[in-house]
Amino acid sequence: MSHPDLRPFLEDAELPAAERSRLLEHLQSCPRCRAEVAASDPTRLFTLLGDQPVPAGVLERVSTGAAAAIAVERQRRTIRPWAMGAVAASVLVAGVFGAYLSNRPGVEPPAPIPVKSALSEPKTAAEVSIPAGMIEVLESPGDADVVEMSVGDVQVVMIFDEALEI
Amino acid sequence: MRDEGELIRRAVDGDMDAVNELIRLKREQVVRVAYQVTGDWEDAIDVSQGVFVRLWKRLHRYDPSRRFDTWLYRITVNAAIDYVRSRGRHLQPLPDEPADLPAHTATRPVGESALDLAALRKAFASLSARLAPKQRMAFVLREVEGLETAEVARIMNVAESTVRNHLLQARRVLRRGLEQEYPGLVPRGSSESGGGES
Numbered sequence: 001m002s003h004p005d006l007r008p009f010l011e012d013a014e015l016p017a018a019e020r021s022r023l024l025e026h027l028q029s030c031p032r033c034r035a036e037v038a039a040s041d042p043t044r045l046f047t048l049l050g051d052q053p054v055p056a057g058v059l060e061r062v063s064t065g066a067a068a069a070i071a072v073e074r075q076r077r078t079i080r081p082w083a084m085g086a087v088a089a090s091v092l093v094a095g096v097f098g099a100y101l102s103n104r105p106g107v108e109p110p111a112p113i114p115v116k117s118a119l120s121e122p123k124t125a126a127e128v129s130i131p132a133g134m135i136e137v138l139e140s141p142g143d144a145d146v147v148e149m150s151v152g153d154v155q156v157v158m159i160f161d162e163a164l165e166i
Numbered sequence: 167m168r169d170e171g172e173l174i175r176r177a178v179d180g181d182m183d184a185v186n187e188l189i190r191l192k193r194e195q196v197v198r199v200a201y202q203v204t205g206d207w208e209d210a211i212d213v214s215q216g217v218f219v220r221l222w223k224r225l226h227r228y229d230p231s232r233r234f235d236t237w238l239y240r241i242t243v244n245a246a247i248d249y250v251r252s253r254g255r256h257l258q259p260l261p262d263e264p265a266d267l268p269a270h271t272a273t274r275p276v277g278e279s280a281l282d283l284a285a286l287r288k289a290f291a292s293l294s295a296r297l298a299p300k301q302r303m304a305f306v307l308r309e310v311e312g313l314e315t316a317e318v319a320r321i322m323n324v325a326e327s328t329v330r331n332h333l334l335q336a337r338r339v340l341r342r343g344l345e346q347e348y349p350g351l352v353p354r355g356s357s358e359s360g361g362g363e364s
Contacts, residue, residue, distance in 0.1 A: 043337045044309070046340070049202070059193050062193045062218070063186070
């Protein structure tokens with residue numbers, strides 16, 4: 001059996017990829033050269049761990065899981081701007097309506113309008129009471145963004161959840 | 167074979183087919199490095215999936231004048247180390263290796279038998295948990311993955327001398343651990359020279 005010169009490897013020289021690969025292949029099958037490496041510096045034996053095959057199924061699970069996670073992220077990115085736009089528009093409409101009411105002759109200005117946003121505290125659809133018949137809940141697999149607004153006695157609840165269909 | 171640079175450019179432009187192809191192209195590299203750091207294939211799969219999501223989110227920040235693999239290695243090793251830290255635990259022994267078996271009975275002298283890679287991996291999984299994150303990163307990239315010191319320095323964003331220092335410290339810790347807990351992997355005395363013909 002022909003044995004390679006181990007000195008460059010043991011002296012921590014940077015071997016060209018092909019030469020390193022040949023050396024590791026030899027070390028896998030040669031007890032004598034492994035013993036020499038171990039006697040010089042046993043930590044160099046850990047180099048042999050790099051060439052091991054990946055177990056079956058692992059690569060496919062990485063691809064599938066990554067693609068699914070990216071799809072979820074993409075969906076979030078497309079929903080959020082729309083949701084925030086809708087909130088802004090609703091607040092604007094409520095403001096204009098309030099201004100109109102307060103400026104009518106003979107009408108007392110209403111109390112300040114409390115506007116409460118629950119965007120920072122996502123709720124599930126089940127936590128919000130929806131008048132029967134107005135909204136049909138097709139599916140509610142996860143969290144929804146809910147915005148509650150009080151205008152006088154009227155309470156407005158907005159739910160941003162792609163699983164809901166009005 | 168599709169040109170990798172072109173693939174990356176398309177992925178950066180938001181082409182999801184290119185992103186998925188890039189994942190297929192790089193998944194083995196990513197999951198192997200993640201495994202070297204976590205010591206567990208299930209953890210490595212979790213880390214790898216997270217790495218590709220992070221990669222996708224940051225693709226617009228990629229500087230094409232730099233090596234893509236350097237960037238990917240950096241994301242992977244950092245993610246794997248963060249993962250191990252977040253779990254509040256050290257590396258795990260492989261499931262098919264009895265964890266309660268005394269280390270010295272689980273290994274055999276490397277020079278007297280066929281290579282026992284499982285024993286070697288068990289020793290590495292156990293001992294590398296004692297390394298500081300930067301030492302482990304340098305050791306995995308340089309020794310196990312076989313990258314050049316200059317490349318490891320770019321990945322870790324440190325000087326080459328710093329990488330060499332991390333390696334030196336890592337080898338010192340690992341060697342002490344091997345001698346104390348895995349004496350079977352360290353032969354007594356020196357062996358004969360392995361150079362030339364036999």
